[in-house]
Amino acid sequence: MVRWPWRKDTATAPTSTVSDSDARPGTDDARQPTAPGAGSTQQEVRHSGNATATDGGIAVSGIYTSTVHLPPEALRPPAGVDAPAGLDDLPHRPGHFVGRGHELDRLDAALAAPGTALVQAVHGLGGIGKSTLAAHWAATRPHGHAPIRWITADSPAAVQQGLAHLATALQPALARALPDKELSEWALQWLASHTGWLLILDNVNDPADITPLIARTPGGRFLITSRLATAWNDAGTLVRLDVLEPAESLALFTRTATTQHPGRDLEGAADLCDELGHLPLAIEQAAAYLAQNPLTTPRTYLHLLAQHPAAMYRHGAATTPAERTIARIWNITLDRITHLQPQAADLLRTLAWYAPEHIPTTLADGGAADPPTRNAALGLLNAYSMITTDPTTSTLAVHRLVQALARTPDSDDPHRTPMLIDHAREQATTNLHIALPTTWNIPTTWLTWRTLLPHIDALTDHTTEETDTDTTAELLNDTAGFLRNQGLLARAIRYLQRALTTCERVLGEDHPDTLISRNNLALAYQSAGHLKSAIPLYEQTLTDQLRVLDEDDPPVLTTRYNLAGAHLEAGHLEKAIALYVQTLTDQLQVLGEDHPETLASIGGLGRAFRLVGHLDRGILLCRRALAGQLRVLGEDHPHTMASRSNLADAYREAGHLEDAISLYEQTLTIRERVLGKDHPDTLASSNDLAGAHRKAGHLKIAISLHEQTLTDQLRVLGEDHPHTMASRSNLAESYESAGDLKRAILLYMKAISTYERVLGDDYPHTFDLRRRLANVYRSAGFPDRAIPLYEKILASCERVLGREHPLTVMARDDLTDAVAERDSARSG
Structure with missing residues (x-):
């Protein structure tokens, strides 16, 4: 020394x-x-x-x-050495800097303030642009500090090296005499005896690495950048850096990508910036890749990112330093996190399978860790800005690109081996399955379902059927039940199709869970009006169940009941009644009269009798079902509300309109209170009440209710939902009853077009709507327009129902009458 x-x-x-x-x-x-x-x-x-x-x-x-x-x-002693001009050593800054005006202003105000040992910290996720912000501010803003020295401060050795470089810059000859340790001491003494300088301590991993430096230089000005978010309580100003605004990220991308080829086609650039989560480093990496590959478009890059994510995250342009790619930046952080607590890395990989925001802490389980260990893991991830927490909602957020990288397997990355990725996916699936409510038709559970649904959707989007397990299938089955209850039928069908495929592959064709899954898919098809898909699936399920189960086993009874309902909606009334009778007979013997499923079958049989014209028997059975459900389930249960509506339907058909309106109003009031005004069943009750008012001649009330219901259903359910289609046709009928034939015709035409597109030409309601429109044309004196519709109805009925079916006979009579009217008008 x-x-x-x-x-x-x-x-x-x-x-x-x-x-x-x-x-x-x-x-x-x-x-x-x-x-x-x-x-x-x-x-x-x-x-x-x-x-x-x-x-x-x-x-x-x-x-x-x-x-x-x-x-x-x-x-000379350090106190006597003045800093020469040109001592600043800011790193090379990116050629394009966008946004960050608020953060720059905060640094201006903070670092201009008087005082000693002024410390400011900029923290955020790796790749968020902390170093770029610090360098840009130091180089372009009028802060008045000199010299400006940049020290990489990710370790004690790096801090010492940075100070040694400062000493050498101040007194170059000292480097020939002193090792780094003594040069560092010399620099410390120089800093302690001078003012006006600014040290930028970049990428601090541990505050302890810089504490001695700050403590010994109380007159200094320090700007710290760090991924740590929770270690800077003593900082005068703490600036949290977030992602760029969409317009800013697009501007950064455009400027970088067009450096060599101005005016090139960047269609899809905004979508690419969205996919990259507006993270500056990712934007720069992608734009540099496009700048180097002028034939690559943003759309092509998106495709490459989807097909080869590991390679695209690992590589940038030829001029992009390897350590400045997304994969490398975050690997440095994960190396440290894994060293400190391996469970934190497991947890991050698990969180990668959920939606980026509003992740409940109930899903934050990376494995078998005890709660204190799990909480420590969350704290560590939060400290390194890999996640953000919201104490007010007890939720977490993870940047979408962090998630994308963390769930992408890469055999060359020790943090993302295929085995680790598989384990994390399975853990995320288990977490969601455990968090599910036990039922989906009770309103008190809906908030939980709605909280979990985005994360179930994300897991489903990020996985494939080949990786699904029986737990995945059960998760999708249960979730589809909630979706169907909420009227989200297309999503429910997709989930059930995937669940059934998984059950068949993992469990086998005859496993009870496979049979339940097939029944559930058929029920979703039925709810969506796809009876041609529902009925064969029910029949297949029933056949398979009867092969492996007894005829009076509850699953068999459920499938037979559902099949009866599907035949009823398809107009196969005799088949429906026979199935209801068989099911009810077995249920009375096996389950008893007060069992909810038995009561449901009583109501279903009553509805079937009503549709075949046996109104007295239908009303009697509907009353019996409602009385039993009120006694067993209570008036707020979904089955009870459905039975009250069925009884109201029977009263309406029988002409007891005051009784029907009263029951519809009761049902609507209860559903609004229990389910909410926007629930599909509530809107259906509003439509039913409007129909009863129309039949009672209260046309103004009916039209007003129908118009409001249709508006709400279009908003909540969409144009293609069966309830929405039914409401449009009912409103058309009300206009027809009021004599407003022009509006009625337009609505009937729209309704027919939707039914044909969604459900097909041969759906029973499509037949009915064509007949109604044809009747309106005849009423308006246009039999020529009615005849093609009648011909189409007759052909469809003969093909689907047979020549002797009542609807076929009715269609034949309608066509005969219309032709006669036309001929009479021509001859007259």
């Missing part, structure tokens, strides 16, 4: 030799050597280790002694 020439000494000698243990900088043991001549100072330095000294040094084994000649000005 060299003796420091700026200390007052107690003894002088021309040369002196000490070891590292003999003295420390800043102690009285450090003695000033005597200059050997007028123009230079000679020092003899002893170091441990093997080395070859140059510039007059003598090489020895194990210990070497070197003689260094320093000019007199190099021996």
Whole structure:
């Protein structure tokens, strides 16, 4: 160790030799050597280790002694050394900088404030642009600090190295005499004795690495960048850096991608920026790739990202440093996180399978860790900005690109091996399955369902059927029940199709869960009006169940009941009644009269009798079902509400309109209270009430209710939902009853077009609507327009129902009458 020439000494000698243990900088043991001549100072330095000294040094084994000649000005104490001009060493800054005006203004205000040891910290996710912001601010804003020194501060050694470089920049000759440790000490003393400088401490991993530096230089100005979010409570100003605004990220992408090829086609760039989550580093990496590959478009890059994510996250353009790619940036953080707590890395990979925002803490389970360990893992991820937490809602958020990388397997990445990715996916599936409510038709569970649904959707979108397990199938089955209850039928069908495929592959064709899944899919098809798909699926399920189960097993009874309902809606009334009777007989024997499924079958049979014209028997059975459900289930149960509506239908058909309206109003009131005004069943009750008012001649009330119901259903359910289609046709009928034939015709035409597109030409309601429109044309005196419709109805009825079916006979009579009217009009 060299003796420091700026200390007052107690003894002088021309040369002196000490070891590292003999003295420390800043102690009285450090003695000033005597200059050997007028123009230079000679020092003899002893170091441990093997080395070859140059510039007059003598090489020895194990210990070497070197003689260094320093000019007199190099021996001045740090306090007496002024910083020369041109000492700033900001790193190369990106050519394009966008946005961040608010953050720059905050740094302006904070670093201009008077005081000592002023510390500011900029924190955020790796790749968010912390270093870029710091460099841009230091280079372009009028902060008045000089010199500006940039120190990479990700370790104690790096801090020491940065200070040594500062000492060398101030006194270049010292580098020939002092090792880094002593150069660092010299720089510390210089900083402590000067003002006006700014140190940017970049990428601090541990505040302890820079605490001694800040403590010894109380007059300094420090700007810190760090991924740590929770370690800067003592900072004068804490700036949290978030992603760019969409317009800013698009501007950054456009400027970078068009550097070499101005005016190139960047169609799809906004979508690419969205996919990259508006993260600056990802935007720059993608734009640099496009700049280097002018034939690659943003759409092509999106496709590459979807098909080859591991490679695209790992590689940028040829000029992109390997350490500045998304994969490398986050791997550095994950290396440290894994070293500190491996469970945190497991948890991050699990969180990657959910939606990016509003992740309930109930889903934050990376495995078998105990709650304290899990909480510590969450805290560590939050500290390193890999997640953000919202204490007010007890939810988490993860940047979508962090998620995309964390769920992408890469055999070359120790944090993303296929085995780790598979484990995380299975853990996420298990977490969601455990968090599901036990039922989906009770309103008190709906908030939980709605909270979990985005994360179930995300898991489904990010996985494939090949990786699904029986747990996945059960998760999708249960979720589809909620979706069907809420009127989201297309999504329910997709989930059930996938669940059934998985059950068949994993469990086999005859497994009870497979049979339940097939029944559930048929029920969803039925709810959507796809009876041609529902009925064969029910029949297949029933056949398979009867092969492996007894005829009166509850699953068999359920499937037979559902099949009866499907035949009823398809107009196969005799088949429906026979199935209801068989099912009810078995249920009375096996389950008893008060069982909810038995009561449902009683109501279903009553509805069937009503549709075949046996109104008295239908009303009697509907009353019996409602009384039992009120007694067993209560008036707020969905089955009870459905039975009250069925009884109201029977009263309406029988002409008891006051009774029907009263029951419809009761049902509507209860459903609004229990289910909410926008629930599909509530809107259906509003439509039913409007229909009863129409039949009672209250046309103004009916039209007003129908118009409001249709508006709400279009908003909530969409144009293609069966309830919406029914409401449109009912409104047309009300206009027809009011004599507004022009509006009625337009609505009937729209309704027919929708039914044909969604359900097909042969759906029973499509027949009925064509007949209604044809009747309106006849009423308006246009039999020529009615005849093609009647011909189409007759052909469909004969093909689907047979020549002797009542609807076929009715269609034939309608056509005969219309032709007669036309001929009569022509002859007259």
